[in-house]
Amino acid sequence: MSVKLRVNGQAHELEVDPETPLLWVLRDHLGLSGTKYGCGVAQCGACTVHVDGAPRRACVAPIGSLAGRQVTTIEGASGPHAEAVRATWEGLDVPQCGYCQAGQVMSAIALLERVPTPSDQDIDHAMSGNICRCATYVRIRRAIHSAAASIGGQAGQAEASEAEEER
Amino acid sequence: MPVTMQRRAFLAGLAAGGSFVLGLTLGADADAASPSLTKVRGGDATPSLFIGITAAGTIELTCHRSEMGQQIWNAIAQILAEELAADWDRIEIIQAEGHPRYGDQNTDGSRSVRNNFHRLRVAGAAMRLMLIRAAAKQWKVGAKGCRAELGEVIHDASGRRLGYGELAAGAAEQPIPSLKQSEAALVPRDQWRYIGAPVPSLTVPKIVRGQGTFGVDVRVPGMLYAVVARPPQVLGRLRSCDDAASKQIPGVVASVELPVLEPPVRFKPLGGVAIVARDTWAAIRGRAALELEWEPGENADYNSKAYAELLFEQVREPGEVRRKRGDVDAALAGAATRITAEYYVPHLAHSVMEPPAATARWSESGDAVECWAAVQSPQSARSAVAASCGLPEDKVTIHVTWLGGGFGRKAKPDFVVEAALVARAVGAPVKLMWTREDELQHGYYHTVSAQRLEGGLDQQGRCVAFLHRTVFPPIGSTFTAGASKPAWGELRLGASDTPFDVPNLQLESGEVPAKVRIGWLRSVANIYHAFAVQSFAAELAAAAGRDQKDYLLELIGPPRTIDPNTEGAEYDNYGSPMSDYPIDAGRLAHVVELAADMAGWGRTLPAGHGLGIAAHRSFVSYVATVIEVAVDDQGTLAIPGVWSVMDAGTVVNVNHAASQLEGGTLFGLSNALYGEITAKDGAIEQDNFPRWRVMRMPEAPRHMEVKIVASNAPPGGVGEPPTPPAAPALANAIFAATGQRIRRLPVFDTSRRDRLAVAGSRHEGDEG
Incomplete structure (x- = not known):
């Protein structure tokens, strides 16, 4: 049976079992290998993509449920939040092995799009589904704050630290 | 930073790029009286093994070690680029295939830089000399008046310059310089441009764009x-x-x-x-x-619960003596105070994010x-x-x-x-x-261990007897069926090299059979040995009524070097010579002092908080870690702060070494808090996250400070040494906060989730 969806702005029509998780369609059928397999059960976040702008674990998203939806992967992530996250990730050399980082970056972009100046608690909440065995968490947190500041300017940063002090 | 992986090309064949690559051949020595570059410390340093220069001036550096997040691409490139006087923006990394011509490629044991630093420097310097000579020949001037800088050879007297690309063909015709000449040409430390600098990662720009091939x-x-x-x-x-x-x-x-x-x-x-x-x-x-x-x-009779009992039975029996100083039995018998403790560390899985x-x-x-x-x-x-x-x-x-x-x-x-x-x-x-289930259920597991420590204190609370007994199925069982005796190579990881200044000291090992494939996991036996030794150091301090940190420094003793080979151990020092890399009590004490200072050791803490410290030498580097925990009246544990200091000698990239110190410490903490692989009837019970649990963002410390000690000592390991002190520092902090001694890891097994027992014992077998 054929399934239609848009990935990174491009329309695709695929002949696959509609139960096939998006992850394997991206990786095996579309050659978009930036989205990673880590657990297959939505526990590690390595496969995080955006579906209509919201973070989603591709390993448990049946392709049949995504007809007509907009899928964005690490390869196609764009806009000011994506660029800010990439820049701070590079500036701090956040990744080590990098395998989980596509998922980390996609979760971080989604967080910043929703919450422009996230608190530490916001970060805990938004990023808790993304496991990093290299344990780059300290730099991820720092990079998210830094990306927020770079988008929002100094005002945003001040708000964030005030919010932090209030707790 | 145009680093291109050859992986895109290699699928179509390596030659597909069509660029001219300078390939040096292994020629006769220019100076027959001096040794060739094949006899350099660390192995063959012939430039052709590592360096190619295209006619366009691209420097193709071969990385013969595997990139797994330790940023070895950067390290190898920074070392070679330094000596080659290369322009960093013209460097491309070629990942080497597996071949004996590169020498040892086994990327473990935290030795990529340690064992290759000198030979890569020599290779770069030799190539630089050849480029300079090629330019001098072309200009018909003396080579002494020429120098190399940022990918060009410059003749200062005339101001003439030639790029490496233009010189590549001529350089290839130059004889390879001798070892003596090449070593004499090494860039002096005070002129290093790339070595030691926080040069940005070559892989990260690709990673954040979903590029790169795993x-x-x-x-x-x-x-x-x-x-x-x-x-x-x-x-x-x-x-x-x-x-x-x-x-x-x-x-x-x-x-x-x-x-x-x-x-x-x-x-x-x-x-x-x-x-x-x-x-x-x-x-x-x-x-x-x-x-x-x-x-x-x-192996269907393998049940972790019963096997733990076997380990504890074994560890209570005298074992084979593997290191002996003085008379530990007599000293224990005559001690004013005697302390005994038993520790247990379960199997762990690597849980690499990419199975x-x-x-x-x-x-x-x-x-x-x-x-x-x-x-x-x-x-x-x-x-x-x-x-x-x-x-x-x-x-x-x-x-x-x-x-x-x-x-x-x-x-x-x-x-x-x-x-x-x-x-x-x-x-x-x-x-x-491999799926995650495969990775967790069919691994080469970190071994399971029990250890018993006995200490004797004199009237003044000084440690006069230190007995350490360790029992675990050895890695050797993976290679020799039925092997059950711990190898010297495992004991040297934190047991036979305990650097304590005590008059009577003994190490014993016992034997137990392996029932799963036993492998090595980041820092290997140092994980359980450091956990026991550094926890016990704090237990001795408590028994003596002393501060943990002060007592640890007293155990480490005055600055001196220690050689376990003089006390009956066979100690190979991680394959590095003791002359260059002695066990140096002074360096260990130094990181303890630095970490304590950074953490504000001795400051007044809020109620329910506690500080723990641990220090350990492994892979010829020295790390000390202080952890602050906060335990509320429900037994909920939080880790508000972690401070770690590493002395790894000469460090090639200080920012990436700091990354390893952060990540390696948290890797150790994750395992200590949650890591446990168990077998039932020979099959592994943990099948995926979260039954196998690792640290996540909310559990990571909010505050973490690390420091890399500036040192001129030869380069030591970086990837593994951060891990061992984490678990004992955590256990010591929990004791400081609650009076509860964690002797059995993980702190939170799957049945207890995130609660510490606020009072009373939480595990069977805790009583030492």
């Missing part, structure tokens, strides 16, 4: 996908297999029975049945539909195989594939991809052998994936 990402035309159903028990075997339902699943192409595993297990596949399909999902579904019956075999994966493609004639794999040890992958496929090694090519984590797992290439066997059986290229 083992799971390799694509070969016509490739099929495979997953394997393996026997639940090691040395179990297939009794029957019905694949009828599997073959009904659309996309499933074939099932392939793998050979039965015969001991010793080594890097051979575990056996079972592979399902080959047109995509990964079909393969996974096909495997789930198999009807399988297994013969459980000799093992390999792709194999056979030649048309079927007499050669090409593999792409995330391997730490491409040479052993080559040997293992050759042995299992009945091929000479030169018919096996191993291309190394990026590794989505290594931690020791990917030094065991059983998965590459599986891919080669399955690809041969189906007559098509095959990518063989």
Whole structure:
């Protein structure tokens, strides 16, 4: 049976079992290998993509449920939040092995799009589904704050630290 | 920073780029009286092994070690670029395939920089001399008036300049300088531009754009996908297999029975049945539909609970003496105070975020195989594939991809052998994936251990007797069936090298059989040895009524060097000479002082908070860690702060060393808090996250400070030394906060989740 969806702005029509998780369609059928397999059960976040702008674990998203939806992967992530996250990730050399980082970056972009100046608690909440065995968490947190500041300017940063002090 | 992976090209053949690469041949020595570059400390430093310069001036540096997040691409490039006087923006990394010509490629043991620093510097300096001589020849001037800078040779007197690209052909005709000349030309430390600098990562810009090729990402035309159903028990075997339902699943192409595993297990596949399909999902579904019956075999009696009792029984019996100073029995008998404690550390899984994966493609004639794999040890992958496929090694090519984590797992290439066997059986290229369940249930586990420590204090509370007994199934069992005796190579990881200044000291080991494949995991036996030794140091301090940190410094004693070889141990110092890398009590004490200062040791803490400290030398580097915990009246644990200091001698990239110190410390904390692999009837019980639990963002410390000590000492290990002090620092902090002594890891087993017992004992066997 054929399934239609848009990935990174491009329309695709695929002949696959509609139960096939998006992850394997991206990786095996579309050659978009930036989205990673880590657990297959939505526990590690390595496969995080955006579906209509919201973070989603591709390993448990049946392709049949995504007809007509907009899928964005690490390869196609764009806009000011994506660029800010990439820049701070590079500036701090956040990744080590990098395998989980596509998922980390996609979760971080989604967080910043929703919450422009996230608190530490916001970060805990938004990023808790993304496991990093290299344990780059300290730099991820720092990079998210830094990306927020770079988008929002100094005002945003001040708000964030005030919010932090209030707790 | 145009680093291009050859991986895109290598699928089409390495020569596809068509660029002219300067290839030096191993020539006769220019100066026959001095040794050649093949005899350099660390191995062959012939520039042709590592350096190519294209006519366009691109510097192609070969990285013969595997990139798994330790930023070895940067380290190798920074060392070579330094001596080559290269322009960083013109450097490209070529990932070496597995081949003996590179010398040792096994990327473990925290030794890539330690063992290659000098030879890479010599290679770079030799190449620089050749470029300078080529320019001098072209200009018909003396080489002494020429110098190299940022990819050019400059003749200062005339102001003439030539780029390396223009000089490449001429340089290739120059004889290779002698070792003496090359070493004399090394860039002096005070002029280093790249070594030591926080040069940005070569891999990160690709990673954040979803580029770069990990083992799971390799694509070969016509490739099929495979997953394997393996026997639940090691040395179990297939009794029957019905694949009828599997073959009904659309996309499933074939099932392939793998050979039965015969001991010793080594890097051979575990056996079972592979399902080959047109995509990964079909393969996974096909495997789930198999009807399988297994013969459980000799390891079906493995139950972690009962085995722990066996370990504790063994550790209470006198063991074989492996290091002896003074008379520990007499000193214990005469001590004013005697303290005994027993510690237990369970099996751990590597839990690399990228599970093992390999792709194999056979030649048309079927007499050669090409593999792409995330391997730490491409040479052993080559040997293992050759042995299992009945091929000479030169018919096996191993291309190394990026590794989505290594931690020791990917030094065991059983998965590459599986891919080669399955690809041969189906007559098509095959990518063989391990799922997370496979990775957790069929690993080479960090061993399980029990240790007993006995200490004797005199009237003043000074430690006068220190007995350490360690029992664990050894790694040797993976290579020799039935091996049960800990090797010197395991004892030297934090047991035979305990640097304490006590008059009577003894190390003993016991023997127990292995029931799963035992492997090495980041920092290996240092994990459990440092946990016991550094926890016990704090227990002695408590018994003596002293401050942990002060007492630890007293145990470490005055600045001096220690050689366990003089006390009956066979101690090989991580393969590095004791002359260059002594066990230096002064350096260990120094990191303790620095970490304590950074953490504000001795400050007043809020109620329920506690500080713990631990220090450990491993892989010839020194790390001290202080951890602050906060435990509320519900027993909920938080880690508000972590402070770590590492003295790794000369460090090539201070920012990336700091990353390793952060990540390695938290890796140790994650294992200590949650890590536990258990067996029931020989099968592993943890099948995926969260039953196997690792640290997540909310559990990571909000505040973490690290420091890399500035040092002129030769480079030590960086990737592993941060891990060992984490667990004992945590346990010591919990004791400081609650009075509760954690002697059995993990702190939170799966039944207790995030609560510490606020009062009373929480584990059987805690009583020491």
